[in-house]
Amino acid sequence: IGALVVQDYEDETKFNQEHLKLLESIASQAAIAIDNYRLLHDANLRVKELSALLELSQAFGTPRQNAMLSSTLDHLCELCGCDGSLLLLVDPGERNQLKVRAASKDLQEYTDKTILLDEGVSGKVASSREPLIINDYSTWPERCHLFDPPPKRVCAVPLVWENKAVGVMTLSSNNEAGEFSPREIEILQRFAGPVVIAVQNARVSAFRDALIHR
Numbered sequence: 001i002g003a004l005v006v007q008d009y010e011d012e013t014k015f016n017q018e019h020l021k022l023l024e025s026i027a028s029q030a031a032i033a034i035d036n037y038r039l040l041h042d043a044n045l046r047v048k049e050l051s052a053l054l055e056l057s058q059a060f061g062t063p064r065q066n067a068m069l070s071s072t073l074d075h076l077c078e079l080c081g082c083d084g085s086l087l088l089l090v091d092p093g094e095r096n097q098l099k100v101r102a103a104s105k106d107l108q109e110y111t112d113k114t115i116l117l118d119e120g121v122s123g124k125v126a127s128s129r130e131p132l133i134i135n136d137y138s139t140w141p142e143r144c145h146l147f148d149p150p151p152k153r154v155c156a157v158p159l160v161w162e163n164k165a166v167g168v169m170t171l172s173s174n175n176e177a178g179e180f181s182p183r184e185i186e187i188l189q190r191f192a193g194p195v196v197i198a199v200q201n202a203r204v205s206a207f208r209d210a211l212i213h214r
Helices: 017-058 065-080 105-110 120-128 182-212
Strands: 084-091 094-103 114-116 132-134 153-161 164-173
Touching: 065 084, 065 094, 065 105, 065 164, 065 182, 084 105, 084 120, 094 105, 094 120, 094 164, 114 120, 120 132, 120 153, 120 164, 153 182, 164 182
Parallel strands: none
Antiparallel strands: 084 094, 084 164, 094 114, 132 153, 153 164
């Protein structure tokens, strides 16, 4: 996981086997401490992830559901260390379009905006029903017109219900350093199931209410 180096620029022959044994002992303890920190960090992220999923499941079918979708996207940004997250759904009135249904706090301006079903990362993911990572999104020739200026990188997973893509969840980042990886895709996929259930429950509830008041 790394290296521990000690140097003496004045006397290169100063160190002996005793120094090496001491350095190995220190390095071993440092490695254990680093591993423990990483395990604790991963455990804390997992707790936050489970907490967010629990909050979302408790909001199913309640007036808080819409707010919880945006809150869930905020949790995703925190878990993945990124700037923004969007939930786009296939527009029932325009089957060739995706509409932004919910957004994290920094992307609220995009709520209710639409893109074509074959446009950008979201459109490709909805069409293929496969996850996609584009780490050079700002220079990607197929990027969507929705973002101005475009983020540095974007990744997305499909929301699938009864073997059909009903939407997409995305992450985006403007950070110059780093890349999205399969880790971010795995986290998105863990949230995709509960989110698509929440969305379908909301649609069923709206349809039922419309029949009652007809």
